[in-house]
Amino acid sequence: MAQKPSIPRGTRDFSPIEVAKRNYIFNIIKSAFQNFGFQPIETPSFENLETLTGKYGEEGDKLIFKILNSGDKVKKADLKALEDGNLARFSNSLSEKALRYDLTVPFARYVVQHQNDITFPFKRYQIQPVWRADRPANGRFREFFQCDADVVGSKSLWQEVEFVQLYDKVFSNLGLNGVTIKINNRKILSGIAEVIGAKDKLIDFTVALDKLDKIGEDGVKNEMLTKGISAEAIEKVQPLFSFSGNLDEKLAQLKGLLSSSEEGMQGISELEFVFDAINVLGLETATLDLDITLARGLNYYTGAIFEVAAPEGVKMGSIGGGGRYDDLTGIFGLKDVSGVGISFGLDRIYLVLEALDLFPETVSDKVDVLCVNFGEKEALASMRLIKVLREAGKSAELFPDNKNMKKQMNYANKRNIPYVIIIGGNELENNTCVVKNMKNGTQLEVPFDEVLTAF
C-alpha cells in the first residue's frame, strides 16, 4: 500500500543545490574558526534528559524533544501523573533522553566531563543541528544548525576583541559587506538599573529597553511602568532614549549617567578596551557599534553582549549573536570558569546571501562533463576517458543507458553540465572524441589522449 510521502512540519529536505550553498557558508565559517585557533568538537544528538531540563527556563523546557523509552521501559509510565494532569511528569516517566536543544549546554557538559583532558583556555567550535518543538513558522524550524565558537577558562578581554574580528572575517569572506557588529555590556545595563534604583527589575528593564527600535520611546516607557519601574527612575535615564552621536560622544554620555555605579563604569571600561583595540587593528568590511538597547532578552550574559545586523536595506533579524557568561559550567559542578562565545545564524545568513545574490556561481551541484552513451564499446572507451578526467580533478560521468541522443542531451541541459563528450563509431575508429561546449554550442574533435587540452 503506497503512502503519500511527506516530512514532519518544521523540518526540511535539502536538494543538491541547497546542500552546496549551505556547505559554502559552513566551510567559510569553519575555515575562519580554524584560522583563529578554534578546535572542533561534536557531541551526541541526544543527551540524558536531566542534562537538558531546567537549563532553558520553563518555556524552553517545553520545547525540548524527548525520546520515548524503547521496549518494555514504557511500562513504567506514571499513570497517576497522567490522571492528575501533570503531563510533564507523565512525559518524563516515559523518557530518559532528549534531543539537543542548543550547543551551549552540551558544551558545558563536555567541558566538565572532559576537564582533565582539556588544555585551558579551551577554544572550541561546534557546528551541529539542534531541535526545538516550537511552532513552525516562516524562518522558524524544528531542526536547524547552530554554528558556535566559544572560549572557556579566561576572562581576558582580548577574546572579545577576537570575536569582533572573527565576525568581520566571516562576513567579509562571505562577501556580505556592511554588517554592523553591535556590542553592549551587561555591566552597563546593571549600572543603569543601579543608578535608577531598580536593580531588582534589571531583566524587565533590559527586555523593555531592547524593544526601543520596535515599539518606540513611549512603548518602552509604558512597558517599564507596567513592570513597576517608577516614572522617576525612567526620568533618570531619559538620555538613553535619544542616545546618539559618535562613539566618543556616546561613551561620554554614559560616563556621566553611570559615574556613581562601579559596575557600570567597569562595563564602560571593558567596552573601551574592545573599541580601542579594534580601532588599532581595523576591520575589513564590518562596522563595530555600541548599542545600549542590546540585551538579547537573556538573563545569561555577564559581560560583553554581541549581535550582528545584516547590511542596511536587508530586512532580517540578527544574523549572529553572543556574549560573555561568567559561570557556564557551574550547573555541572565546575565553578568559576568564565566563557565568551558567538554564534552564526546559518538559515538567516543563507536568506541574506540569496536576497543579495551573493552566492558565487562556482557554488553548484553540477558535474563538469557528461559522456554520452552509444553502446557497449563506445561506453567502455568513454569510461577510459572519464577515468582520465576524474584523475585530473574534473567531475565526470557516463550517461548510463544507450538512449537516443536527444534524451541524453536533455539530461545534460537539465543538470547544467557545461561539457558533453561524444564518442561514436567514427571517433572510436579514429581514437578521438568530440568535446561539445554546451554554453556556446561549439564542438572540438581531439585525439583521445589529449582530451584534457579541450577544457
Added chain:
Amino acid sequence: MAQKPSIPRGTRDFSPIEVAKRNYIFNIIKSAFQNFGFQPIETPSFENLETLTGKYGEEGDKLIFKILNSGDKVKKADLKALEDGNLARFSNSLSEKALRYDLTVPFARYVVQHQNDITFPFKRYQIQPVWRADRPANGRFREFFQCDADVVGSKSLWQEVEFVQLYDKVFSNLGLNGVTIKINNRKILSGIAEVIGAKDKLIDFTVALDKLDKIGEDGVKNEMLTKGISAEAIEKVQPLFSFSGNLDEKLAQLKGLLSSSEEGMQGISELEFVFDAINVLGLETATLDLDITLARGLNYYTGAIFEVAAPEGVKMGSIGGGGRYDDLTGIFGLKDVSGVGISFGLDRIYLVLEALDLFPETVSDKVDVLCVNFGEKEALASMRLIKVLREAGKSAELFPDNKNMKKQMNYANKRNIPYVIIIGGNELENNTCVVKNMKNGTQLEVPFDEVLTAF
C-alpha cells in the same frame, strides 16, 4: 545542585583530534562522490513514524527511536493497549515521529516526494547520522554516521562498474591499499536455489551459505538441513563448498552448475560484464573478487551485491557494502525505479586507519602559531602580527592572559603548537619579534614586517 555529567549509553563525544580524523575520512569520501558526479542531499533527522515503520522487519522496527509527542498530545496515550500489554501500540499512541534508522528509506521517500524536480537517473550521496536503539557494544553505537551513494532510475550495469571504481578510488585516496571488493549477484543465488529445487528456501539457503567462512562446510550444511533443505539438494551444490581457482575457473564452475537456470545464467552474465570492464579500466589498489557466499543477510538486493573487506591481516568486519535493489521506491508509490548503491562504514574505516597508522600527520587539531602575552601593549602588537599571519593562512592565536612565561609555554607544548612568537619590551622597542621553533628550540629575531619569512 551539581549533576555528574555523562552521556547516554551508545553515544559518543568527539574531541578535536577525533573530529579532525573523522573529517579527513568524510572529505575524501565526499570528494570522490563529487568526482564521480554524485550530488548531495540531506533529509530531516526525524521522519513521520509511518514513513519508517514496516520497512526494516519486525526486529528493525523495535530499534527505531521514537520521539515523544509534545505537550498535550500525550493525553492521547492508548492506556487500553498498555493494559493489554501491547507496548508497540501504546508507544505509537505517544509518538508521531521517529529518528532516521538508515539513509535508504528517507532517500526513497525523498525521490518519490520530489520526483518532479529530479532529473533521472539521479546520482545522490548522503552523509548523515542515523540512530538505532540497539544494545551498545564494542563498535556498535546508537548514533553513527552512514555514507551512502546511490543511483536511481537506470538498470545500466555501468553503474556497478562505477561503484567498484568508486570503492577503489576512496580506499586508494585513504592510503588503505589492498582492500578486497567482493561481488556477487542475487540472481546467481536464486539460480542455485532453483537448480537444487529449494526456491522457496532461498533466504535460508543464502543466510546459511553466507556463514561458510565462520562455521565451515559442516556447519553450513547442518544449518541448511535444519531449515528443511534436503540432503540431495545440498549434494547438488557440493562444488560451492570448495569453490576456488581464478576468476575464469570460478565462472566456468558456476556456468556448469547453473546451465539450466535462466536467472542464474543472467546473474553470471551480469558479473562478467563488470569483471570485463574493470579488467580494461584497471583498479588503483583494490582487488575485485567473486564471493559466492556473499548474501549480506538481506532479502533486499535483486542484482549485484557488494562488500568490502579490509586488507588481509586486519581483523575487522566489512568496511563497506551495497548492491542493486529493483524496487526501492515502490513502498512510496513510485513503481519500477531500479536503484544501486554502496555505503562506507565510517567507524570501522576509522579503526582500520588507526590500527595501520594511516592518518597523515597533517590531520591534526593544532594551531600553527601562539603569541605569548606580556601585557597590554605587547599583546596589541601581537594581535597586529596575528592578523598578518591569519591573512597568510596560518592559524594563530594570542595567549589571552598575561601569565608567567612558563604557563604560556606549557600551553603551547600541551597543544603541540609548533611555533611561538614572543614580543616583549625589547622587541616592541625594536619593532621585531622572536619566532621560536618549538620542535628544535631554535629562536630567530625578525623585523615585525617580515614575520612571514620566519616560517
